[in-house]
Amino acid sequence: MLDIKNIYKTFNAGTVNEKTALNGVSLHLNEGDFVTVIGGNGAGKSTLLNAVAGTWLVDEGSITIGGVDVTHLPEHKRAKYIGRVFQDPMMGTAATMQIEENLALAFRRGKPRTLRTGINKAEREQYREMLKILDLGLEDRMTSKVGLLSGGQRQALTLLMASLVKPKLLLLDEHTAALDPKTAAKVLDATEKIVTRDNLTTLMITHNMRDAIMHGNRLIMMYEGRVALDISGEAKKNLTVEDLLARFGQATGSTEADDKMLLA
Numbered sequence: 001m002l003d004i005k006n007i008y009k010t011f012n013a014g015t016v017n018e019k020t021a022l023n024g025v026s027l028h029l030n031e032g033d034f035v036t037v038i039g040g041n042g043a044g045k046s047t048l049l050n051a052v053a054g055t056w057l058v059d060e061g062s063i064t065i066g067g068v069d070v071t072h073l074p075e076h077k078r079a080k081y082i083g084r085v086f087q088d089p090m091m092g093t094a095a096t097m098q099i100e101e102n103l104a105l106a107f108r109r110g111k112p113r114t115l116r117t118g119i120n121k122a123e124r125e126q127y128r129e130m131l132k133i134l135d136l137g138l139e140d141r142m143t144s145k146v147g148l149l150s151g152g153q154r155q156a157l158t159l160l161m162a163s164l165v166k167p168k169l170l171l172l173d174e175h176t177a178a179l180d181p182k183t184a185a186k187v188l189d190a191t192e193k194i195v196t197r198d199n200l201t202t203l204m205i206t207h208n209m210r211d212a213i214m215h216g217n218r219l220i221m222m223y224e225g226r227v228a229l230d231i232s233g234e235a236k237k238n239l240t241v242e243d244l245l246a247r248f249g250q251a252t253g254s255t256e257a258d259d260k261m262l263l264a
């Protein structure tokens with residue numbers, strides 16, 4: 001479903017701020033793979049997701065989504081394949097519109113974007129059922145303006161919208177990091193349910209090693225613009241945080257345990 005071949009990205013090339021953020025990344029995801037992505041600050045995790053989404057074009061290498069070579073396609077032309085949720089709860093939803101209007105917009109994705117036809121009863125019922133999976137009571141507030149919701153509620157809604165019309169890829173960049181622990185757990189729980197139910201091919205960045213171990217069928221750790229660890233199957237199931245730190249040390253030759261990752 002996703003095939004990344006040897007991609008490179010250097011920012012501010014030829015200046016003092018030159019930074020090679022992706023240094024030869026290859027990654028192949030099968031349909032339904034749910035991959036958690038960890039790594040220290042600046043390791044290249046967000047850059048990897050941005051490369052896939054087409055925020056800018058990569059310097060070298062190729063990216064194929066569902067058999068379509070998107071390497072040279074701009075962001076808006078890849079958007080139909082991709083659902084995204086970022087860290088910031090204010091992005092991804094329209095504050096001045098109602099919950100059901102936001103969902104209707106997401107539902108009309110790829111079709112002419114108009115709400116002029118209105119939301120019919122069957123559609124409304126469908127949204128109500130979908131909102132229940134979030135377990136936040138939003139199904140009883142469908143005509144509330146999204147701007148009135150908490151960050152966690154908005155983030156959960158963004159997640160629903162990103163997955164409403166089944167995307168070929170779901171990209172989650174620390175989408176629970178800005179939420180309080182209880183809400184974060186709920187949003188993560190909803191993520192797990194939706195990804196599993198729809199067999200979505202997913203890349204989920206997290207700073208929380210335990211979450212990375214607990215979710216998904218595969219875990220990759222990035223280090224200095226490369227994939228330093230790639231663990232799946234039984235090995236992933238039996239993984240502990242201690243194992244992960246030890247394997248990270250072996251793979252990178254680095255003894256510095258990343259405090260931020262450890263404490264998360």
Ligand SMILES: Nc1ncnc2c1ncn2[C@@H]1O[C@H](COP(=O)(O)OP(=O)(O)OP(=O)(O)O)[C@@H](O)[C@H]1O
Nearest residue numbers: 011012019021039040041042043044045046047048
């Ligand atoms: N648009 C950009 N312009 C210049 N430098 C960038 C840009 N995007 C990323 N970088 C640099 O590339 C490197 C990798 O950044 P990236 O955001 O991918 O890290 P990350 O692994 O997501 O880290 P974090 O855990 O802090 O979110 C960093 O040194 C960053 O400063």
Ligand SMILES: [Mg+2]
Nearest residue numbers: 045046047173
């Ligand atoms: Mg990041």
